[in-house]
Amino acid sequence: MLELSQIFALDICAYAVMSNHFHVVLHINTNAAANWDLREIVVRWHQLCKGSTLSQRFVQGEPMGSAEMTRLSEVAEIWRARLSDISWFMRYLNESVARAANREDRCTGRFWEGRFKSQALLDERALAACMAYVDLNPIRARMANTPESSAHTSVKQRITAARDGIQPEELMPFAGNPQDPMPAGIPFRLQDYIELVDWSGRCLREGKRGAIDSELPPILERLQIDPRHWLYLNRHFESRFKSLVGSAHAVRSACEQLGKRWSHGIRDCERFLSPPAT
Known part of the structure; x- marks a missing residue:
């Protein structure tokens, strides 16, 4: 939870992790997300997933054409919105907990009872x-x-x-x-x-x-x-x-x-x- 908040444009105000559920109070930092440049958006997104071929080439410093940069910028705006979205934050948080629990129990399938309430x-x-x-x-x-x-x-x-x-x-x-x-x-x-x-x-x-x-x-x-x-x-x-x-x-x-x-x-x-x- 704390690690994800450093990636997303979300500030944690309060949290409590209980035996079978957790609570978290979040602040959406829209100003911070609005001030991210293209590189920061891509680097943050890559901490969550692999990104795209274009974004991988971009962070590696490979030369890219204007059309490729335009396309990457369009995709990055989608990522910017996701990185300031509570639903996407909860998606990655719940998924990571579910994967860890399933590995521990040596099983597969659904872990959480339902979607979060906000x-x-x-x-x-x-x-x-x-x-x-x-x-x-x-x-x-x-x-x-x-x-x-x-x-x-x-x-x-x-x-x-x-x-x-x-x-x-x-x-x-x-x-x-x-x-x-x-x-x-x-x-x-x-x-x-x-x-x-x-x-x-x-x-x-x-x-x-x-x-x-x-x-x-x-x-x-x-x-x-x-x-x-x-x-x-x-x-x-x-x-x-x-x-x-x-x-x-x-x-x-x-x-x-x-x-x-x-x-x-x-x-x-x-x-x-x-x-x-x-």
Whole structure:
């Protein structure tokens, strides 16, 4: 997963690899893909497959005619689009896992039960809720007691790196709270997010459904999310929302752009992810 993200124009915000499934939160880096020149597109594609005879000749530095270069450029544009496409990312990721599992089991045939499911995260609240939901998977499944002890999760990787005062190169960095100009990255402070996940994990592990600890992470106040709603999202995010996730206003705007009349789960977006009326 981490290796593929370095090939594709996709940044990994959060991930959790469980015993029989995995979750990943991805950011499509359209600006990076748009700035790739012909050679970079070809070199990246060749890390996935052999390419074509033309692309092989191109990387080897063989002389090529103008018609051949035009044809290669046309094909490269298709590859550029694929390298910024989540479906193609999942295709190569799932295929590599399936091949490895079949070799291990000495069998052939279908490995995954079905295609992946995806949700579009439209704003900060949806992004924070989904990332925490993913990072807390092992705690929710009672496979770990703390975020730093949860194997195969992005939050553990981030905490380990933070102890050395750095952020993991393989993951999209935290860029701090929204500002102008806003640097590239996740629009939260790393410390705030780790505190939020730690607090959420403690509540989930101890099954607190009534009174909530008064020492709330400040990020909840900034995002204007009720702590009880937040803990509910940590348990049910995946089941409560379908294709579009965010404030009700963000979902309605996305529906208008997509020509859709309605989005399943918009009432839950209104309840859990929309700021309180003023």
